[in-house]
Amino acid sequence: MSALELAAAVFLLAGAGFYLAGTLGLLRFPDALSRLHALTKADNVGLLLVCIGLALLAGSLRQAALLLLVWLLALLAATVSAHVIARRALADGAEVEVRDGGGP
Amino acid sequence: MRLGQRLVRGIVLYFALLLVWIVLDGTGDLVVGGAAAALGAWVGLLVAPSKPVRQRLLGALAFAGYFLVESFRGGIDVAWRAARRDLPIDPHLIRYRVSLPPGPARTLLAGALSLLPGTLTADSDDEGALLTIHAITPDPVNAVRALEARIAAWFILPREGAEQEGPT
Numbered sequence: 001m002s003a004l005e006l007a008a009a010v011f012l013l014a015g016a017g018f019y020l021a022g023t024l025g026l027l028r029f030p031d032a033l034s035r036l037h038a039l040t041k042a043d044n045v046g047l048l049l050v051c052i053g054l055a056l057l058a059g060s061l062r063q064a065a066l067l068l069l070v071w072l073l074a075l076l077a078a079t080v081s082a083h084v085i086a087r088r089a090l091a092d093g094a095e096v097e098v099r100d101g102g103g104p
Numbered sequence: 105m106r107l108g109q110r111l112v113r114g115i116v117l118y119f120a121l122l123l124v125w126i127v128l129d130g131t132g133d134l135v136v137g138g139a140a141a142a143l144g145a146w147v148g149l150l151v152a153p154s155k156p157v158r159q160r161l162l163g164a165l166a167f168a169g170y171f172l173v174e175s176f177r178g179g180i181d182v183a184w185r186a187a188r189r190d191l192p193i194d195p196h197l198i199r200y201r202v203s204l205p206p207g208p209a210r211t212l213l214a215g216a217l218s219l220l221p222g223t224l225t226a227d228s229d230d231e232g233a234l235l236t237i238h239a240i241t242p243d244p245v246n247a248v249r250a251l252e253a254r255i256a257a258w259f260i261l262p263r264e265g266a267e268q269e270g271p272t
Contacts, residue, residue: 021183028186033226033238034195038182040218045179065127079215079225086226086238096238097196 004056011053018046032089033096040082047074109156110149118145157208163258170254171216178221185240193240197226200235200248209259216251223247 001009025038051071055064090096121144125137185193204210210232214225222241228234237244 018179018183021179021186025182025186028191029193030191031195033224034193034240036218036238037193037222037224037240038186040224041175041178041182041221042186044219045176048175062127062130069124069127075219076215079218082218083214083225086224090226090236099196099198 008053008056011049011056015046015049015051015053018042018049022046031094031096033086033094036082036086040078044075044078047071113152113156114145114149117148118142121145121148153207158260159258160260167254167258171219174220178219181221182240194242195238195240198237198239198244200237200245202233202235202252204252204255205261206231206233209255209261212255213252216255217248220247220251 019042022038022042025042026035029035029038048071051067055067058064058067118141121141122137125141126134129137185191202210202213204213214228214232214235217223217225217235217237222239223244224238225235226238227236237248
Protein backbone atom coordinates (compact mmCIF):
# COMPACT_ATOMS: atom_id res chain seq x y z
CA MET A 1 0.00 0.00 0.00
CA SER A 2 1.47 3.32 -1.04
CA ALA A 3 1.44 6.43 1.14
CA LEU A 4 -1.25 7.90 -1.12
CA GLU A 5 -3.47 4.87 -0.72
CA LEU A 6 -2.93 4.97 3.02
CA ALA A 7 -3.92 8.65 3.17
CA ALA A 8 -6.98 7.90 1.02
CA ALA A 9 -7.97 5.06 3.36
CA VAL A 10 -7.68 7.39 6.37
CA PHE A 11 -9.94 9.98 4.70
CA LEU A 12 -12.48 7.33 3.65
CA LEU A 13 -12.63 5.82 7.13
CA ALA A 14 -12.92 9.24 8.78
CA GLY A 15 -15.75 10.10 6.35
CA ALA A 16 -17.53 6.85 7.17
CA GLY A 17 -17.15 7.74 10.86
CA PHE A 18 -19.01 11.00 10.33
CA TYR A 19 -21.79 9.18 8.46
CA LEU A 20 -22.03 6.79 11.40
CA ALA A 21 -22.25 9.72 13.83
CA GLY A 22 -24.94 11.35 11.69
CA THR A 23 -26.97 8.14 11.73
CA LEU A 24 -26.47 7.85 15.47
CA GLY A 25 -27.87 11.36 15.86
CA LEU A 26 -30.79 10.50 13.57
CA LEU A 27 -31.66 7.58 15.82
CA ARG A 28 -30.98 9.20 19.20
CA PHE A 29 -32.09 12.84 18.89
CA PRO A 30 -35.61 13.39 20.25
CA ASP A 31 -37.43 15.25 17.45
CA ALA A 32 -37.43 15.90 13.71
CA LEU A 33 -35.73 19.30 13.91
CA SER A 34 -32.86 18.09 16.08
CA ARG A 35 -32.38 15.06 13.83
CA LEU A 36 -31.93 17.37 10.85
CA HIS A 37 -28.89 18.88 12.59
CA ALA A 38 -27.23 15.47 12.78
CA LEU A 39 -27.97 14.62 9.15
CA THR A 40 -27.00 17.90 7.49
CA LYS A 41 -23.82 18.66 9.41
CA ALA A 42 -22.34 15.21 9.93
CA ASP A 43 -23.12 14.01 6.41
CA ASN A 44 -21.73 17.19 4.89
CA VAL A 45 -18.35 16.59 6.54
CA GLY A 46 -18.56 12.84 5.92
CA LEU A 47 -19.12 13.32 2.20
CA LEU A 48 -16.30 15.88 2.00
CA LEU A 49 -13.86 13.43 3.58
CA VAL A 50 -15.03 10.57 1.32
CA CYS A 51 -14.65 12.84 -1.72
CA ILE A 52 -11.13 13.87 -0.64
CA GLY A 53 -10.20 10.22 -0.15
CA LEU A 54 -11.51 9.30 -3.60
CA ALA A 55 -9.91 12.37 -5.20
CA LEU A 56 -6.52 11.23 -3.90
CA LEU A 57 -7.02 7.98 -5.82
CA ALA A 58 -8.51 9.68 -8.88
CA GLY A 59 -6.59 9.20 -12.08
CA SER A 60 -7.07 12.70 -13.40
CA LEU A 61 -7.70 16.27 -12.38
CA ARG A 62 -11.11 16.07 -14.05
CA GLN A 63 -12.21 13.24 -11.76
CA ALA A 64 -11.04 15.20 -8.73
CA ALA A 65 -12.96 18.26 -9.94
CA LEU A 66 -16.00 16.05 -10.50
CA LEU A 67 -15.83 14.93 -6.85
CA LEU A 68 -15.65 18.56 -5.74
CA LEU A 69 -18.74 19.29 -7.85
CA VAL A 70 -20.51 16.30 -6.28
CA TRP A 71 -19.78 17.71 -2.83
CA LEU A 72 -20.96 21.22 -3.68
CA LEU A 73 -24.22 19.96 -5.21
CA ALA A 74 -24.84 17.63 -2.25
CA LEU A 75 -24.22 20.59 0.07
CA LEU A 76 -26.82 22.62 -1.78
CA ALA A 77 -29.30 19.74 -1.68
CA ALA A 78 -28.65 19.14 2.04
CA THR A 79 -29.28 22.70 3.13
CA VAL A 80 -32.37 23.18 0.94
CA SER A 81 -33.95 19.85 1.90
CA ALA A 82 -33.21 20.43 5.60
CA HIS A 83 -34.89 23.82 5.34
CA VAL A 84 -37.97 22.38 3.62
CA ILE A 85 -38.32 19.50 6.09
CA ALA A 86 -37.85 21.85 9.06
CA ARG A 87 -40.50 24.21 7.73
CA ARG A 88 -42.92 21.33 7.28
CA ALA A 89 -42.21 20.04 10.78
CA LEU A 90 -42.99 23.49 12.23
CA ALA A 91 -46.15 23.81 10.12
CA ASP A 92 -47.25 20.41 11.39
CA GLY A 93 -47.00 21.77 14.92
CA ALA A 94 -43.66 20.50 16.19
CA GLU A 95 -43.45 21.56 19.82
CA VAL A 96 -40.31 23.60 20.32
CA GLU A 97 -39.56 26.19 22.96
CA VAL A 98 -39.20 29.68 21.47
CA ARG A 99 -36.61 31.91 23.12
CA ASP A 100 -35.59 35.49 22.77
CA GLY A 101 -32.84 35.70 20.18
CA GLY A 102 -32.14 39.23 19.02
CA GLY A 103 -35.37 39.54 17.06
CA PRO A 104 -39.00 40.40 17.75
CA MET B 105 -27.80 46.76 -15.72
CA ARG B 106 -25.69 48.36 -18.43
CA LEU B 107 -25.17 46.48 -21.70
CA GLY B 108 -21.42 46.12 -21.09
CA GLN B 109 -22.00 44.68 -17.65
CA ARG B 110 -24.53 42.21 -19.03
CA LEU B 111 -22.06 41.12 -21.69
CA VAL B 112 -19.28 40.55 -19.14
CA ARG B 113 -21.62 38.63 -16.86
CA GLY B 114 -22.86 36.52 -19.75
CA ILE B 115 -19.32 35.64 -20.81
CA VAL B 116 -18.26 34.75 -17.25
CA LEU B 117 -21.39 32.61 -16.85
CA TYR B 118 -20.77 30.93 -20.22
CA PHE B 119 -17.23 29.86 -19.32
CA ALA B 120 -18.26 28.76 -15.82
CA LEU B 121 -20.98 26.53 -17.30
CA LEU B 122 -18.62 25.23 -19.98
CA LEU B 123 -16.15 24.30 -17.23
CA VAL B 124 -18.90 22.39 -15.38
CA TRP B 125 -19.74 20.57 -18.64
CA ILE B 126 -16.10 19.58 -19.16
CA VAL B 127 -15.85 18.36 -15.56
CA LEU B 128 -19.04 16.31 -15.98
CA ASP B 129 -18.53 14.98 -19.48
CA GLY B 130 -14.95 15.57 -20.62
CA THR B 131 -14.00 17.25 -23.88
CA GLY B 132 -15.54 14.65 -26.22
CA ASP B 133 -18.76 16.51 -27.08
CA LEU B 134 -17.70 20.13 -26.78
CA VAL B 135 -20.09 21.25 -29.54
CA VAL B 136 -23.09 20.11 -27.49
CA GLY B 137 -21.48 21.43 -24.30
CA GLY B 138 -20.81 24.82 -25.85
CA ALA B 139 -24.40 25.09 -27.05
CA ALA B 140 -25.76 24.02 -23.65
CA ALA B 141 -23.50 26.52 -21.85
CA ALA B 142 -24.63 29.31 -24.20
CA LEU B 143 -28.28 28.44 -23.54
CA GLY B 144 -27.59 28.33 -19.79
CA ALA B 145 -25.83 31.70 -19.83
CA TRP B 146 -28.70 33.24 -21.77
CA VAL B 147 -31.33 31.93 -19.35
CA GLY B 148 -29.10 32.96 -16.45
CA LEU B 149 -29.02 36.53 -17.70
CA LEU B 150 -32.79 36.50 -18.18
CA VAL B 151 -33.47 35.55 -14.57
CA ALA B 152 -30.59 37.56 -13.06
CA PRO B 153 -31.57 40.45 -10.81
CA SER B 154 -31.47 43.82 -12.56
CA LYS B 155 -28.96 45.22 -10.09
CA PRO B 156 -25.80 43.09 -10.03
CA VAL B 157 -24.32 42.33 -6.62
CA ARG B 158 -20.66 43.27 -6.47
CA GLN B 159 -18.25 41.04 -4.60
CA ARG B 160 -14.81 41.10 -3.09
CA LEU B 161 -12.53 38.26 -4.19
CA LEU B 162 -10.62 38.23 -0.88
CA GLY B 163 -13.89 38.22 1.04
CA ALA B 164 -15.08 35.23 -1.00
CA LEU B 165 -11.87 33.29 -0.33
CA ALA B 166 -12.00 34.16 3.37
CA PHE B 167 -15.60 32.99 3.46
CA ALA B 168 -14.69 29.68 1.80
CA GLY B 169 -12.01 29.04 4.42
CA TYR B 170 -14.30 30.07 7.26
CA PHE B 171 -17.10 27.87 5.90
CA LEU B 172 -14.82 24.85 5.62
CA VAL B 173 -13.50 25.20 9.17
CA GLU B 174 -16.99 25.81 10.58
CA SER B 175 -18.38 22.83 8.63
CA PHE B 176 -15.87 20.59 10.35
CA ARG B 177 -16.66 22.14 13.71
CA GLY B 178 -20.36 21.59 13.03
CA GLY B 179 -19.85 17.95 12.06
CA ILE B 180 -17.59 17.19 15.00
CA ASP B 181 -19.91 19.03 17.40
CA VAL B 182 -23.02 17.14 16.34
CA ALA B 183 -21.16 13.81 16.22
CA TRP B 184 -19.97 14.36 19.79
CA ARG B 185 -23.45 15.27 20.98
CA ALA B 186 -25.00 12.24 19.27
CA ALA B 187 -22.45 9.88 20.79
CA ARG B 188 -22.55 11.17 24.39
CA ARG B 189 -24.55 9.03 26.78
CA ASP B 190 -26.40 12.03 28.28
CA LEU B 191 -27.21 13.53 24.81
CA PRO B 192 -26.27 17.16 25.58
CA ILE B 193 -28.57 19.05 23.22
CA ASP B 194 -30.78 22.02 24.00
CA PRO B 195 -33.35 22.26 21.16
CA HIS B 196 -35.14 25.59 20.86
CA LEU B 197 -36.17 28.22 18.33
CA ILE B 198 -35.15 31.84 18.03
CA ARG B 199 -36.47 34.54 15.73
CA TYR B 200 -33.64 36.45 14.15
CA ARG B 201 -33.90 39.83 12.46
CA VAL B 202 -31.47 39.76 9.51
CA SER B 203 -29.34 42.86 8.94
CA LEU B 204 -28.17 41.87 5.43
CA PRO B 205 -30.11 43.44 2.53
CA PRO B 206 -32.34 41.28 0.28
CA GLY B 207 -30.66 39.25 -2.45
CA PRO B 208 -27.95 36.60 -2.63
CA ALA B 209 -26.43 37.66 0.72
CA ARG B 210 -29.63 36.68 2.56
CA THR B 211 -30.00 33.47 0.59
CA LEU B 212 -26.44 32.53 1.48
CA LEU B 213 -27.06 33.29 5.15
CA ALA B 214 -30.16 31.07 5.31
CA GLY B 215 -28.36 28.27 3.45
CA ALA B 216 -25.03 28.37 5.26
CA LEU B 217 -26.64 28.59 8.70
CA SER B 218 -27.92 25.03 8.37
CA LEU B 219 -24.42 23.68 7.81
CA LEU B 220 -22.71 25.52 10.66
CA PRO B 221 -22.48 24.33 14.27
CA GLY B 222 -25.68 24.31 16.30
CA THR B 223 -28.03 26.17 13.95
CA LEU B 224 -30.61 25.27 11.29
CA THR B 225 -32.78 27.64 9.25
CA ALA B 226 -36.28 26.36 9.97
CA ASP B 227 -38.39 29.11 8.40
CA SER B 228 -38.26 32.63 7.04
CA ASP B 229 -40.68 35.32 5.96
CA ASP B 230 -41.06 36.01 2.23
CA GLU B 231 -38.25 38.56 2.12
CA GLY B 232 -35.83 36.50 4.20
CA ALA B 233 -35.66 39.38 6.70
CA LEU B 234 -36.91 37.41 9.70
CA LEU B 235 -35.49 33.93 10.14
CA THR B 236 -36.81 31.24 12.43
CA ILE B 237 -33.67 29.42 13.52
CA HIS B 238 -33.64 26.07 15.25
CA ALA B 239 -30.67 25.62 17.58
CA ILE B 240 -29.37 22.71 19.62
CA THR B 241 -26.76 24.77 21.47
CA PRO B 242 -27.64 27.28 24.21
CA ASP B 243 -26.51 30.58 22.67
CA PRO B 244 -26.64 30.59 18.85
CA VAL B 245 -27.06 34.34 18.25
CA ASN B 246 -23.37 35.21 18.30
CA ALA B 247 -22.60 32.52 15.71
CA VAL B 248 -25.34 33.86 13.43
CA ARG B 249 -23.99 37.41 13.78
CA ALA B 250 -20.48 36.18 12.97
CA LEU B 251 -21.78 34.49 9.82
CA GLU B 252 -23.56 37.70 8.81
CA ALA B 253 -20.33 39.64 9.25
CA ARG B 254 -18.45 37.13 7.05
CA ILE B 255 -21.07 37.47 4.32
CA ALA B 256 -20.97 41.27 4.59
CA ALA B 257 -17.20 41.05 4.04
CA TRP B 258 -17.78 39.11 0.82
CA PHE B 259 -20.54 41.11 -0.86
CA ILE B 260 -20.29 44.84 -1.43
CA LEU B 261 -23.66 45.72 0.02
CA PRO B 262 -25.72 48.87 -0.44
CA ARG B 263 -25.36 51.12 2.57
CA GLU B 264 -29.07 51.68 3.21
CA GLY B 265 -29.59 47.91 3.37
CA ALA B 266 -26.83 47.45 5.91
CA GLU B 267 -28.41 49.99 8.20
CA GLN B 268 -31.96 48.66 8.15
CA GLU B 269 -33.30 47.30 11.44
CA GLY B 270 -30.21 45.38 12.52
CA PRO B 271 -30.37 42.89 15.37
CA THR B 272 -28.39 45.11 17.73
